[in-house]
Amino acid sequence: MNHAEKAEVFNKDEAKVNWHDKALWYVREKRDTSAHKVQGWEYLRELGSSIKANVLSNLDEYLIQFETNAKKNGVHVHWASNAEEHNNIINSILEKHQAKKVVKSKSMLTEECHLNPFLEKKGIEVIDTDLGERIVQLAEEPPSHIVLPAIHKTKEEVDVLFQEHLNTKPSQGNPEYLVSEARKHLRDKFLKADVAITGVNFAIANTGGFVVCTNEGNADMGVHLSKVHIACMGIEKIIPQEKHLGVFLRLLARSATGQPITTYSSHFNKPDDGKEMHIVIVDNGRTEQLSREDFRASLHCIRCGACMNTCPIYRRSGGHSYDYAIPGPIGSILSPGKDMKKHSSLPFASTLCGSCSNVCPVKINIHEQLYKWRQVIVKEQKQPVVKKSILKVAGVVLSKPSLYGLAGKSARFALKHFPRFMIYNKLNAWGKARDLPEVKNENFDEWYKKRNKNG
Amino acid sequence: MNGIKKEIKMGREAILQSIKKNKPDLLPLPQINEKAFDEDINLLEVFKNNIALVGGSIKEIETKAIDAEIKTLYPNATQIANTSAKTSLGSIKISKNTDPHSLEHIDLAIVEGELGVSENGAIWVTAYNSIVRALPFITNDLVIILEKDKICLHMLQAYSLIDKRERDFGVFISGPSKTADIEQCLVVGAHGAMSLTVLLV
């Protein structure tokens, strides 16, 4: 199913759509309030954008610098060209330590690489420890949002899920109770884990350190209680210097949830005594995206999710309608670069309203890239015959004023004189829920000619 | 194992070469004009408001009153781990060699913060302050003692103030652990500390 079809299914339950829209709009409003409190917010975004542009233009040097410094700090650095290499590297580290129990904090990269099913097949227990991620893991669903993975679930649904998997008592969806039960359940997992896997929010070239941001403290609980820490990062997570965190940490949480900063911004530089720290640096299509001039700025993304919260389509179609690890506007410009055939409907799942570009903390021109992907997709992917021929013919008609005059007249004639059942048939997607405009006796051209004659 | 090593090496060279081939011409790294973020505000008051905003509580007291204050705030805490010299409280000995798993049932941890950030209520706590990295996270409740002249305006200032440190592990902590993953309902007390009290001295 393409995006429009999935969205139509999601819209069958209008009350749920309203609920989903409202929940995310609330986050967007919190973001606005929070950004308003920052002196120089728009300049801060400008800085974020230009630092990231510099990073992309010098990415190889920064990665080498980062690797050298991380190694000096006693960290093991690995490189993976693709998802398969990434998963194999992690598996080899787990094998070396005979690890059977893994706790994982949020990492969209491991989601993108499908790490969990890969490790589970090898008999390893992988527990997602972010509460939202744990909820969707128990429900055997992918996350529907990168910051709020279970935003599509009501508290009542979570209640039922926890009763089934964590033996909780029915609570009519009492969030305090459900969180306290999850805390107990996951605390046990933290205490027994052999290895902790985390994502990376920012990796700092000039120190070899990296930063992981959470609100729940789950990354730290995992890392500090297990022998081995594996941090997975896409190549674009690099920033040049530690002081640049002063720009990005001011932008990230405010854009994501409206908080002034996440509860925990943990700076990892060296492994604790007697422990091991690994970093896996992953390409998986990113260098290819880097080669596309029109689309490379999509690699600025710091995964805040603000474009999802503001997107009127995302809010009304749900994250699963995008069928990609990263949904919403940013996912719609990243995914065609990975698999154009599969994701060809996503750049069209937008009105090009531009709100995504305005909220983006690193100023990715998302809506312009959506427009550009459309041009690429039409050229490279087979298009539905009807759509294609209509638009091709339109191109010819609109380039010839005389043809256009004729076409306009006959269309208006049809609208005015054809019976309703012929106009509102099932081929007319416009007319399913909307009336067509009432046709006047003359168009503007005709009126103008008449007026000039009379005047 | 040899096979894996070789593959890893190939990944590195392939990635770096691909970047070299695909990256745009060098773009300048921008200078940060910190003046653009200047604000004439009462650092202490804004800091206090932000601590409350992020779900923590804050109190200004004399150093000598710390013990009594904590006893009043946490009358039922028996398992107390303290790494600060500013208070004599503490029933559990903490050292570099403490197994973090043994801290599972800690009621209260008391650590010192090195720096507070007015704009977001974040406090910089390092492994030097907490001795055991897990301590501020695994404890049920957390008290951070912070000197009130160590509050700066924003994160850019904070990074210049902590620039000359020994880098092993450090964390900005802003409030108690929390989650809004169930229907956007904010619940304080996820996996880390259930509450945070900041004592300004």
Add this chain to the structure above:
Amino acid sequence: MKVGLFIPCYINQLYPQVGIATLELLEKLGVDVYYPQGQTCCGQPLGNSGYEDDSKGACQVFVENFKAYDYIVGPSGSCIYHVKHHFDILEQTPEVKRVRNNAYELCEFIVKILGKTDIGASFPYKVGLHKSCHGLRGLKLGSCSEVMGEHFSTEEDLLNEVKGLQLMPLNRKDECCGFGGTFSVFEEAISVKMGKDRIKDHLDSDVQVITGADHSCLMHLEGLINRNKQPLKVMHIAEILNSSL
């Protein structure tokens, strides 16, 4: 000052009254306005559908029609946005550049170029302003709720001077209506839902007439209002500014 009146294709065929109001309004304001014959379309429906290359003929016709004018003024922010931002597919001859630089949405032309906000209109109704995204975020006719800075709005400046008109505050003051050109048919379900939600906001805010500077958004909203028989009237801002009720 010679002004070429640009009447977008769908306004020409379906909403001649909007074209008429625009022309009368400009004449009322003393503008030397001409209507070049042989206009078709700016090419936006093709570009937004991914068929930009097939729209070059239409874009060329547009440039030919308007190259001789000092300003090109049209009652549709979206079409003007397309001319300004997407005519980069043509060879950038001096003529093409001139046309792109001098194309103005009607309200912007009145406020910025003519320097007028009070044009003596009266319209004693409660009005809700729909800010079209291409006008707002594309042409920057006003400040957006998600961008930090001073509030401003070209259309509000004009409407606030209309006698008897009461501009009603909305809950979501600049959310997209869901039209989006071919989006309205290819993503029918979401498009309709977005439109319904916008209309509900206006109804909840006690609005009698929805207006805006982009009739394509209004066509979509009107289609829904008529189908659902809702107590709202839809009028282009040119029609209101040209009123003396």
